[in-house]
Amino acid sequence: MDGTLLFQLTLNGLIVGALYGVVAMSFVLIYKASQVVNFAQGEFLLVGAWMCWWFLTEWQLPFVIGFLFTLVFMTLFGIILQVVVLRPLIGEPVISVIMATIGMGIFFQALMKWIFGVFAKPFPPVFTAERVSVLGLEVQTAYLLSLGISVAIMAGFGWFFRYSRHGLAMRATAFDQQVAQSLGISVPRVFAMSWAISAVVSAVAGVTVGMVNGVSSALSFYGIKVFPAVILGGLDSILGAVLGGLIVGVLENLAQYVDSQWLNWGNMYQVAPFYALLLILLIKPYGLFGTRNIERI
């Protein structure tokens, strides 16, 4: 038994899990508002991270400005995707919409490889100190920042959906589109807004991961990791998405611990969340907080 390693891995798990939670939230946001299962969520991270990398290295912008540019770009990106790809599909069968999002995912995956190449590229150093010591553990500054950003985004979501006009409008749209329209809410605009927010939030997650690991198409793997998280939490619960993300993050790190200490199979880190996914689907198919009777895919 190695106590420090266990603690370190748990902390890593929480940090990575918070990021999963953030991506899962943005996935659930789209699902709740517009009933679209977005298989291109991981590509949002990828596009966001590459754009930020491009602004920082090619344009030589300072980090804060490059980051803001990225957010603006992703807002437009989300809106355009919704208007051009998803809006014409409103009212079409679920499977067509899913196919369209899968297609989008493949398209952007390939486009990014075409433009930026297939090799991981490091972000220019943003922080002066690479690592800081927390409670006797070495933690990468970027990870700390990512934890801070994740918590801030979650708090922001909480505020947005409880107190802001547009947040309430989104919840009303998720509840009943006809009611929303009778209240003066433009449903297409709510759809576009949910895609924009989702794209922006995913991009933030993408940039933080990119700062640690470098930017490469591996980033889009987050989009796949989101499924265990979201299904654990319940497909239509934002709180569930956050918890699901944290649980998956911790779970994969603990699985790695078990693996490194006893099993030595060498792949538990990647696979454990999906074992968990299978178990959840068997035992509690609606997740921890999901409503029943929601569509399964």
Add this chain to the structure above:
Amino acid sequence: MLDAVQRPAPAAAAQPARPLLEVSNIEVVYSDVILVLRGLSLSVPQGGIAALLGANGAGKSTTLKAISGLLKTEEGEVTRGEVRFAGERIDGIDPHEIVRRGIFQVMEGRRIVADMTCLENLRLGAFTRRDGEVRQDIDMVYSFFPRLKERTGLAGYLSGGEQQMLAIGRALMARPKLILMDEPSMGLSPLLVKEVFGIIRRINTELGVTILLVEQNARMALSVADYGYVMEQGKVVLDGTAESLAANEDVKEFYLGGHGAERKSFRNLKSYKRRKRWL
């Protein structure tokens, strides 16, 4: 006895100025094939309460949806005629735009957002507004419905009457010029119906909101309305002031539940008397 002959466009009752809402000769078709309204006309003067009565399936709710634009959400369409609000044509406009112009529909079955609190539902009603007076208006709604203030839980757990009050309160939050109410008495106890209608009247007199009311409870509706329309099979077949309609023999017979002493007991009612049809 009123003149029951169908008129092309009934004139507003003693209102020299142009009425706030004018529906003239509209035809509504659902899914391109089902003709529901066949040349319906009505008008509501500024500050008035008009009641729209009729049997199930006469097209009352469709009429309201044609005005509020919600028809669009149900594959319906105004194919002929026009709807004018404050002089401007509003048929064919998206429902959320119509709300911004000042028409708010309180839909049948209340349709409050069940997984939000009472207060959130009220704030949602003010979605189209950008002024800073939402807070005052919430207090104003609470002054009409004091019991809503005590309800802090989810709106889905409110009683039917409270949900109806919340639905009306939510409409007031939008500061509409015209409220379209679809069956506010549905599923409420007689006492609550009385209370709700009392408030509808107060909203009209105190806030000056014009109201178009669709009701099954014709007696109640005619007691608060100034003017009434009776619909049948997608057309207005009878209209007049509320008093004249309430006194009308046919309306009494078919909508106010029997008339005269011989109908007080249903024992002698061997067979259901077929409702008279004007069409």
